[in-house]
Amino acid sequence: MPLDADVQNYARALTLRSPDHYRIGPFTVRHNPDWELKFANYAIPDRGAEPSAQEVADLVAAFRERGRLPRLEYLPSWAPAVGPALLAAGFTVESHAPVLACTTDGLLPPKPVDGLRIAEPVTDAEFTAAAAVQHTGFGGEGGPDDGEIAWLRGAVAGGGVAALAVFGSEPAGAGACSVPVDGISELAGLAVAESFRRRGVGAALSAWLTTTAFGRGCHTVWLEPGSPEVERIYAGVGYRRIGEKINISLVQDADRDAPQESP
Structure with a gap:
């Protein structure tokens, strides 16, 4: 498995180990009940996920029921179909963040x-x-x-x-x-x-x-x-780029008609 896929699999596996995570459709959600920080509460899609509009809506509802910002962090190469589905639901790309890694020989x-x-x-x-x-x-x-x-x-x-x-x-x-x-x-x-x-x-x-x-x-x-x-x-x-992660969250209703950046 390429190193970028290893990193994404790591993030998903760690989320699945957390006691307060939950599953919605093809998403695993990292939920921190004691910490509202958006970086501590986000979803990761399954590898190769192709979510329906209803599954995205269910994900948004689950975040809102728990008082959290609907948000995802993942590598687009892990699940290419997820980005278009999120944009169609009104999500906004926060950033494209480089992912770096260092191995024992580097x-x-x-x-x-x-x-x-x-x-x-x-x-x-x-x-x-x-x-x-x-x-x-x-x-x-x-x-x-x-x-x-x-x-x-x-x-x-x-x-x-x-x-x-x-x-x-x-x-x-x-x-x-x-x-x-x-x-x-x-x-x-x-x-x-x-x-x-x-x-x-x-x-x-x-x-x-x-x-x-x-x-x-x-x-x-x-x-x-x-x-x-x-x-x-x-x-x-010794850290080197191995890929790029997208951080994407749901915008306010008033902003949904604005053109959005593609994942």
Whole structure:
């Protein structure tokens, strides 16, 4: 199976393992009852799915019944017929996101960062500090949500990795590699505190997380970079493009007549 298909199969398998997932037609929905963040609640189509208009409508209704934005994340090559069906139902493409991966023979060492210490959080205070860096790093205000802390703990408990980077006693960055499936893990939620950016913290964190995931039995770690600048950071430690993921959600009724981008 090509690596991009392996990655999509990983995401679907992990969703099927989650206790609150549900099935609607040819879709598996990742549902997080304690966390409304759209990135924690989305559907993945079955491979080669060809959903009917009614199945798409049922999917939308299921999201709305649970108070969540109807949304999907998937690789178009996995299910080419899904995109046109969603657009016909009024969905809007949020983004086409590159998918990167690093294998055990591809990791490159980053430049050392003097004074930076990276370790896995252990105490409640450390998990909260890591989640706080992620929360503010991705635009949140106030303290981290319980769901953000629980996600980090769940990654570690399931055989993945979490990381907290500090300068002295000050949190500088955080991230995680999620629960592995068949030797594949996702590097996600990597954030660097604003006062420590452009100092090599992101590269050091991503390399540390990837190395640790490999040490725990993974052969591939994949991720979705947030911008071209971030993609360059990951490329510097050995990550390479293997495909493209579509993020697509339902627009407001008033916007449905606007022309939509093709998946």
